[in-house]
Amino acid sequence: xxxxxxxxxxxxxxxxxxxxxxxxxxxxxxxxxxxxxxxxxxxxxxxxxxxxxxxxxxxxxxxxxxxxxxxxxxxxxxxxxxxxxxxxxxxxxxxx
Numbered sequence: 001x002x003x004x005x006x007x008x009x010x011x012x013x014x015x016x017x018x019x020x021x022x023x024x025x026x027x028x029x030x031x032x033x034x035x036x037x038x039x040x041x042x043x044x045x046x047x048x049x050x051x052x053x054x055x056x057x058x059x060x061x062x063x064x065x066x067x068x069x070x071x072x073x074x075x076x077x078x079x080x081x082x083x084x085x086x087x088x089x090x091x092x093x094x095x096x
Contacts, residue, residue, distance in 0.1 A: 002018050002019055002020035002055070003018070003019040003020070003076065003079065003080065003083075004016055004017070004018055004019075004055075005017040005019070005080055005083075007041075008041070012041075013041030013042070014040075015038050015039060015040050015041055016038065016039050016041065017036060017037075017038045017080075017083060017084065017087070018036065018037055018038070018039065018055065018056050019034055019035070019079060019080065019083045020034060020035050020036075020061060020065075021033070021034050022034060022035050022065075022067065024072065025072065026072055027072065027073075028071075028072055028073025029071065029072075029073060030071070030072045030073075031069055031070075031072075032069065032070055032071075032072055033067055033068075033069055034067070034068055034069070034070055034079065034082075034083065035061055035065030035066065035067055036066050036068065036083035036084075036086050036087055037056055037060060037061065037064045037065045037066065037087075038087060039056065039060075066086045066087055066089075066090045067086070068082050068083060068085070068086035069082075070082050
């Protein structure tokens with residue numbers, strides 16, 4: 001199952017960052033390829049919105065996902081940091 005990072009401000013959903021392993025394994029030393037993409041939240045609040053139920057389709061993963069590498073044993077926090085860096089690098093490339 002992909003990693004999902006839900007971002008909200010004052011209980012209002014803003015976006016979700018989805019991170020999924022594209023290739024590799026689950027041994028601590030496995031260097032894996034991941035894809036990351038973000039989706040805006042739906043309207044409403046955390047209690048009334050389905051914002052966090054929206055998962056990317058296969059087409060979204062393959063067309064919009066940004067690729068990065070991560071060593072499985074480095075942990076989930078490092079994976080999330082690398083995913084955000086991959087999104088930022090892509091945003092900077094698009095704005096150049």
